[in-house]
Amino acid sequence: MRVAIIGAGVIGLSTALCIHEQYHGLVPSLELEVYADRYTPHTTSDGAAGLWQPYLSDHGNLQETLWNKETFDYLLGHLGSPAAKEMGLFLISGYNLFTQPVPDPSWKNIVLGFRNLTPKELELFPGYSYGWFNTALMLECRSYLPWLTNRLTQRGVKFFHKKVESFQEVSGDIFAQGVDVVINCTGVRAGELQPDPELQPGRGQVIKVLAPWVKHFIITHDIESGIYNSPYVIPGSEFTVLGGIYQHGNWNEENSAQDHKTIWENCCRLLPALQKAKIVGEWSGLRPARPWVRLERETVRHGHFQAEVIHNYGHGGFGITIHWGCAMAAARLFGSILQEKKLASPPQPRL
Amino acid sequence: MAAPKVAVVGAGVIGLSTALCIAETCPSCSVTVLSDQFSPNTTSDVAAGMLIPHTYPGTPIHVQKQWFTETFAYLFAISNSAEASEAGIHLVSGWQVFKTTPKEELPFWSDVVLGFRPMSEAELQKFPQHRFGQAFTTLKCDCPPYLLWLEKRLKASGVQMYTRKVADLWDLHSEYNIVVNCAGIGAHQLVGDEKLFPVRGQVLKVHAPWVKNFIRDGDGLTYIYPGIRRVTLGGTREKESWSLSPDPSTTKDIFDRCCSLEPSLRGAQDIKVKVGLRPSRWCVRLQREVLSQGGVKLPVVHNYGHGAGGFSVHRGTAKEAAHLVGECLAALQGSSSRAKL
Numbered sequence: 301m302r303v304a305i306i307g308a309g310v311i312g313l314s315t316a317l318c319i320h321e322q323y324h325g326l327v328p329s330l331e332l333e334v335y336a337d338r339y340t341p342h343t344t345s346d347g348a349a350g351l352w353q354p355y356l357s358d359h360g361n362l363q364e365t366l367w368n369k370e371t372f373d374y375l376l377g378h379l380g381s382p383a384a385k386e387m388g389l390f391l392i393s394g395y396n397l398f399t400q401p402v403p404d405p406s407w408k409n410i411v412l413g414f415r416n417l418t419p420k421e422l423e424l425f426p427g428y429s430y431g432w433f434n435t436a437l438m439l440e441c442r443s444y445l446p447w448l449t450n451r452l453t454q455r456g457v458k459f460f461h462k463k464v465e466s467f468q469e470v471s472g473d474i475f476a477q478g479v480d481v482v483i484n485c486t487g488v489r490a491g492e493l494q495p496d497p498e499l500q501p502g503r504g505q506v507i508k509v510l511a512p513w514v515k516h517f518i519i520t521h522d523i524e525s526g527i528y529n530s531p532y533v534i535p536g537s538e539f540t541v542l543g544g545i546y547q548h549g550n551w552n553e554e555n556s557a558q559d560h561k562t563i564w565e566n567c568c569r570l571l572p573a574l575q576k577a578k579i580v581g582e583w584s585g586l587r588p589a590r591p592w593v594r595l596e597r598e599t600v601r602h603g604h605f606q607a608e609v610i611h612n613y614g615h616g617g618f619g620i621t622i623h624w625g626c627a628m629a630a631a632r633l634f635g636s637i638l639q640e641k642k643l644a645s646p647p648q649p650r651l
Numbered sequence: 652m653a654a655p656k657v658a659v660v661g662a663g664v665i666g667l668s669t670a671l672c673i674a675e676t677c678p679s680c681s682v683t684v685l686s687d688q689f690s691p692n693t694t695s696d697v698a699a700g701m702l703i704p705h706t707y708p709g710t711p712i713h714v715q716k717q718w719f720t721e722t723f724a725y726l727f728a729i730s731n732s733a734e735a736s737e738a739g740i741h742l743v744s745g746w747q748v749f750k751t752t753p754k755e756e757l758p759f760w761s762d763v764v765l766g767f768r769p770m771s772e773a774e775l776q777k778f779p780q781h782r783f784g785q786a787f788t789t790l791k792c793d794c795p796p797y798l799l800w801l802e803k804r805l806k807a808s809g810v811q812m813y814t815r816k817v818a819d820l821w822d823l824h825s826e827y828n829i830v831v832n833c834a835g836i837g838a839h840q841l842v843g844d845e846k847l848f849p850v851r852g853q854v855l856k857v858h859a860p861w862v863k864n865f866i867r868d869g870d871g872l873t874y875i876y877p878g879i880r881r882v883t884l885g886g887t888r889e890k891e892s893w894s895l896s897p898d899p900s901t902t903k904d905i906f907d908r909c910c911s912l913e914p915s916l917r918g919a920q921d922i923k924v925k926v927g928l929r930p931s932r933w934c935v936r937l938q939r940e941v942l943s944q945g946g947v948k949l950p951v952v953h954n955y956g957h958g959a960g961g962f963s964v965h966r967g968t969a970k971e972a973a974h975l976v977g978e979c980l981a982a983l984q985g986s987s988s989r990a991k992l
Contacts, residue, residue, distance in 0.1 A: 413768075418765065572731070
């Protein structure tokens with residue numbers, strides 16, 4: 301059974317690993333192949349700071365909150381393992397700041413030590429009158445994606461540097477023997493494989509600086525301007541990320557001087573000591589924004605061929621945050637495909 | 652008295668901050684710092700510089716709390732300013748964990764640090780050998796940056812600094828009107844204080860930039876303090892040991908203890924070992940004394956014996972020492988005007 305995963309960002313690679321871990325023992329003929337035109341360090345995931353934090357509100361989307369929790373718990377479990385450093389995984393504490401009181405987020409009991417800020421803490425952040433403190437996780441993709449790639453390579457998964465133009469292409473029109481299942485993890489460019497008006501780019505830009513005295517993440521929120529359009533500072537293991545840009549519908553992947561100015565001025569106002577920080581890089585990327593994540597099966601037919609497609613895209617600015625829960629859900633969908641093809645039965649209860 | 656001359660002996664955190672306070676409160680004074688060691692070779696340079704107080708058995712708690720509160724407020728303002736990175740002052744959050752629940756669940760400083768609260772069950776799961784813990788946010792003074800920043804402020808205030816080993820405070824009586832003794836562990840020999848004793852501390856300074864939170868065992872022996880460039884791993888508390896040589900088996904022991912609190916430290920790089928002698932005393936000696944020989948008097952202000960808590964109270968004790976210098980000055984000016992009658 302051949303399975304093609306299209307996309308090699310955090311979603312594609314983790315979904316591939318999850319499927320292989322769960323099913324290679326059950327399906328001896330299982331062959332996984334990853335197809336992507338961009339690999340680490342050139343994926344959208346690589347540009348993200350890597351902070352685990354969902355949006356402020358899940359808009360009633362309990363499913364996504366559960367996937368976020370699954371991801372957090374999975375990563376937390378790996379913290380003490382020798383792999384943590386190689387994965388780019390570590391604990392980090394920090395602040396979310398608001399100009400007015402807000403309801404507690406859906407993730408308050410997922411993270412560690414969630415509490416409101418005290419008046420003295422708020423003195424650190426003039427202009428903000430309310431906030432949260434909690435301990436969360438960082439998962440730096442420039443380490444995590446190579447780690448996933450190594451695990452996959454050890455398992456015999458093959459990688460192809462290729463832009464897939466259509467589902468048909470992989471599922472049999474061109475190949476002598478097509479794949480049986482396609483996992484669509486194409487992120488912001490999923491619309492090129494199948495039109496999806498719900499999917500829009502949420503353009504972001506970040507400045508990378510050296511500011512090793514910053515030990516906390518600081519995320520400000522401006523309810524009016526929307527998520528990520530207010531300054532944030534996220535310290536990583538090698539550099540600190542300054543951001544605060546979210547432009548819906550903007551496909552431009554070039555850095556903008558205006559956005560640089562916005563980020564720099566706003567972050568320096570937030571943390572005056574940043575004025576002395578050395579700038580070491582700048583990056584723009586397109587968050588694959590969607591009202592909710594598209595995680596579902598579809599049977600794609602054309603001519604004599606048909607293929608089962610599992611869509612797993614549209615994770616906006618919370619891909620790292622939700623990735624493992626989605627990978628597990630995609631693996632469950634894969635399991636149902638196997639059942640239908642009678643290639644594997646569900647685990648039998650022990651008598 | 653024209654431009655009273657004040658000598659401050661010692662250039663660790665106590666000496667430099669005391670000299671700065673004197674320069675601030677007595678602009679007419681000419682202040683000079685004399686020390687055989689300057690940063691990076693002082694005891695202060697070995698310390699992590701965490702603002703977590705050490706309790707002195709012989710000093711009233713309300714006084715210690717006043718010192719800590721003043722020091723915390725002073726550094727808090729710097730950490731919030733554009734000078735923070737140069738001064739080496741930054742906020743750090745973390746956990747103090749206990750294997751057995753402490754007698755005192757609320758230390759005297761719990762309302763001075765930020766966000767102090769007991770750890771949740773979920774947080775404690777990260778520390779399977781510990782049953783109780785406290786989470787809070789405090790400040791860290793990285794050295795050498797903080798000491799170098801103090802030296803810069805001193806120079807800007809016109810304070811001179813000289814490398815000089817002072818063997819006897821009396822040696823300074825002809826050049827200075829007042830002497831301030833911030834010699835730390837050096838006071839044992841300098842003024843023959845038998846109540847002052849070293850508590851030897853060995854630490855490792857390692858490269859582990861993914862460690863963003865501090866972890867401290869409530870027994871004070873094992874701690875992980877992330878600084879700007881290095882993480883300080885500790886430590887030891889060896890009373891009456893005067894050895895400044897790193898001990899290799901101690902290094903391994905410290906490393907193992909810290910790795911059991913934070914397993915990812917196994918990947919730490921570039922391990923540097925340092926030793927410092929905490930200038931320990933039942934209480935901080937913060938008092939005036941008048942030395943006299945053959946009718947000549949030399950007012951002295953002592954400010955030493957801060958043990959494991961120097962950084963935590965440095966600004967508070969420096970201000971009190973500066974106040975005592977003011978009293979010495981008033982006494983000198985009083986007696987000189989009496990002499991004119």
